[in-house]
Amino acid sequence: MTIGPPGTNAVSAASVDKGVGPLLRAWRERRRVSQLELAGRADSSARHISFIETGRSRPSEEMVLRLAEHLDVPVRERNSLLLAAGYAPHYPETRLDDPALDALRAGVQRLIQGYEPYPALVVDAGYDVVAANRGIAMLLDGVPESLLTPPLNAMRLTLHPQGLAPRIRNLPEWRGHLLAQMERQIALHRSAPLRALYDEVAAYPAPEAVSGGGPVEPGEPVPYFALPMLIEHEGRTLSFVSSISTFNTPMDVTVAELAIETFLPADPATAKYLHGLAG
Template sequence: MTTRTRPGRPVGELLRDWRRTRGLSQLDLSIEAGVSARHLSFVETGRSRPSPELILRLAEQLDIPLPERNTMLLAGGYAPAYPSHELTDPELAPLRAAIRQILDGHNPYPAVLVDRHWHLVEANPAVALFTADAKPHLLTPPVNVLRLSLHPDGMAPRIVNLPEWRAHLLARLRQQAATTSDPVLSDLLNELRGYPSGHDIVAPTSDELSRVVVPLRYRHGDGELSFVSTTTVFGTPLDVTVSGLAVEAFFPADPATSATLHTLGTPATGVA
């Protein structure tokens, strides 16, 4: 739970803070949500109690994360609207099957399922390529994949273009932390910023691929593997757990990497 939505704060206060974070005026939000600016002002100051429908409508316009929407409903005196199941619950069986199909179908290329805080939920066997040299303390659950990526006891020593890859991951995490106002992500960002940057070890690289995306260039044996990554999220989630899940998949960026990965096959993951 964020500081913004800690228990005891009025729902109007919470709405006002999110509106300001999104850079919207009361007039802007009122137009987008289809309510009068006067009524919105009364809601934010506590002079009017919003209905649960209005809270959810405003939250939708402000793109507020589902957990925070539930907290806002509680602050307004209403029951939460979004359930939060465990991934192992029967209700999520179809989702588990879809995730498994995505991960298994991506072999022999690495793919992981992560939650909203970048904790590893599932992985396919090809991820062993990235975890092979990691120290045990980074592979003990809950495994944080960003920590694993940038920690000097993890993947970092084998990342050829560590400065670029680190900058890419930190920028992405910084944006996510700012968008969600999640203190867990902010703490993680501060932690990762303290890890070695790699600027004193390798020089930035420039090639045709680097002008389009930031590749992950990874040492393997006497050679180098090159990957591009994609992120897949689930559309229109109505469950708190599902809303925070994402599949991070790595694709070979050149024929040599593809050939090597097909030769390696599918070893054990190496993740505890």
């Protein structure tokens, strides 16, 4: 699978209408930072921060960006803060298929292909898959075409009762992990499309994990160093732990919202099996 254009999330007009002060206060409270602490980080004063939050003082563009940086505000939301303060957005949102991102697309494609035979994929802010390698294609064997129609969605593919869910042997644990991950993203980004996706996948039936066939006998200690995804493939149970990477200091909304997820074999048998398929 190759990289395609990601979905977008429009800036909320309602958020902009609130003014920058309440938005900044909400981010500060979310980060559990006092006005005094934020002032120290941003080389300002608690009084000035208070005046900004109550609307008695209009912050400069530089101050908005400085406060957003110290509050670790996502790039898309930094643009919302600037708009609410009466300034133009600072960060562009370039389509992923734009020639300006040729180097990014090529680099990401090389990265996930180099990870083969282990699975790796790239998703956008709505968990739509924008790139995936042959390891992911292997895991999707047998998934109905109705779920493979672009845009593929990683959460839907994983949790749908006709997707990977029936083959995930520790589905209750893995499902709980994915839903908690989405909840954290919703709290951070306040995205209506992401909330709709969460409501959809959370409503899917959640059957008990399939019994038997696992790599560990009952009563034996679990040898995993992180929660694994235990998934059946052609009569074998494969075990993976996942890692998610993002770009450092992104200067574009699209780039900021990309995430690369790699699946590392959690036991020697899984690694051997995947290398055997590739050989």
